Amino acid sequence: MFANKELNIMKQMSKNGKRKMDKKKKKALEVKGYKVGSVGELLGLSSEELEYIELKLSLSQALIRHRKQSKLTQAQLAKMLKSSQSRVAKMEKGDPSVSVDLLVKSLIAMGANKEGIAKAIA
Amino acid sequence: MFANKELNIMKQMSKNGKRKMDKKKKKALEVKGYKVGSVGELLGLSSEELEYIELKLSLSQALIRHRKQSKLTQAQLAKMLKSSQSRVAKMEKGDPSVSVDLLVKSLIAMGANKEGIAKAIA
DNA sequence: CAATAATATATCATATTTGACATATTATCA
DNA sequence: TGATAATATGTCAAATATGATATATTATTG
Numbered sequence: 016m017f018a019n020k021e022l023n024i025m026k027q028m029s030k031n032g033k034r035k036m037d038k039k040k041k042k043a044l045e046v047k048g049y050k051v052g053s054v055g056e057l058l059g060l061s062s063e064e065l066e067y068i069e070l071k072l073s074l075s076q077a078l079i080r081h082r083k084q085s086k087l088t089q090a091q092l093a094k095m096l097k098s099s100q101s102r103v104a105k106m107e108k109g110d111p112s113v114s115v116d117l118l119v120k121s122l123i124a125m126g127a128n129k130e131g132i133a134k135a136i137a
Numbered sequence: 138m139f140a141n142k143e144l145n146i147m148k149q150m151s152k153n154g155k156r157k158m159d160k161k162k163k164k165a166l167e168v169k170g171y172k173v174g175s176v177g178e179l180l181g182l183s184s185e186e187l188e189y190i191e192l193k194l195s196l197s198q199a200l201i202r203h204r205k206q207s208k209l210t211q212a213q214l215a216k217m218l219k220s221s222q223s224r225v226a227k228m229e230k231g232d233p234s235v236s237v238d239l240l241v242k243s244l245i246a247m248g249a250n251k252e253g254i255a256k257a258i259a
Numbered sequence: 260c261a262a263t264a265a266t267a268t269a270t271c272a273t274a275t276t277t278g279a280c281a282t283a284t285t286a287t288c289a
Numbered sequence: 290t291g292a293t294a295a296t297a298t299g300t301c302a303a304a305t306a307t308g309a310t311a312t313a314t315t316a317t318t319g
Contacts, residue, residue: 066245070254088295099278104297114276114306116237123188130259132192137255210265221308226267236276236306 068109070136074118075109077135081125082107096121190231192258196240197231199257203247204229218243 060068082092082103089103096103098121106113106121122132182190204214204225211225218225220243228235228243244254 063245066250067242070241070245070251073251089297090295093278097278099280100296101280101298102278104295108297110298112276114236114238115241116306117277119192119237120189123185123192128188129192129195133255133259136258137252211267212265215308219308221310222266223268223310224308226265230267232268234306238276239306 072109079107194231201229
């Protein structure tokens with residue numbers, strides 16, 4: 016129920032250094048044929064961390080869908096959002112440096128409403 | 138109470154920089170004695186800005202519900218979240234200085250999952 | 260009522276997020 | 290193939306969010 020520790024870890028995760036190591040660790044174990052359950056468990060993520068990451072990835076996917084549907088390149092979308100191509104790329108990749116705020120604002124700017132966002136998340 | 142809410146919304150608004158009031162339309166309708174829709178419309182918020190603010194307020198309300206259900210004070214919840222009473226108060230008030238990220242992480246830390254968050258938003 | 264608990268508001272130093280830029284990698288197509 | 294468009298990755302100064310603190314306001318209780 017209470018998850019102060021997890022919140023902290025979430026914050027740590029947002030820092031830029033960690034992901035590559037995590038990916039390598041995952042790969043290493045996969046190669047050895049371990050099947051330790053979900054990717055999240057493999058990486059030692061708590062259910063709270065997983066919930067948060069999954070939510071973000073859902074929004075990322077929704078953003079990709081919207082952009083493709085509008086037949087825009089990342090650069091074109093970036094211009095619409097007054098952002099940059101590189102940031103759009105990071106949004107779509109679920110980069111830790113991208114906030115849920117930015118994803119939500121971007122989706123809304125592309126025409127999504129609360130209901131659409133809720134649907135994308137759930 | 139309403140004055141407070143309006144102030145908050147104005148602050149939120151002034152953040153993303155584009156405030157253009159359709160004063161003419163508002164005035165015209167007011168003179169005719171119409172009650173023109175939402176506070177947001179009267180303040181000249183775009184539908185995008187409204188969508189975002191409403192989404193945030195939905196999360197704020199969800200946070201209040203969760204806290205009350207757990208019979209916690211803001212101070213107790215703050216301790217759990219490793220935050221502060223004042224920030225919890227701001228979260229629940231939908232203060233512009235509070236991000237959707239923080240609201241989502243806090244809800245997850247209190248036991249909400251993606252589905253619950255989606256439900257709260259829609 | 261007055262004491263006290265709970266919530267709200269203001270401010271600030273620090274931490275995190277952002278757009279921008281450079282550059283790398285990958286896809287598309289003549 | 291090689292040219293070129295699209296996407297990805299790394300870095301950084303500036304912008305924004307954060308917890309902490311102080312203090313004010315509002316509820317609750319005795």
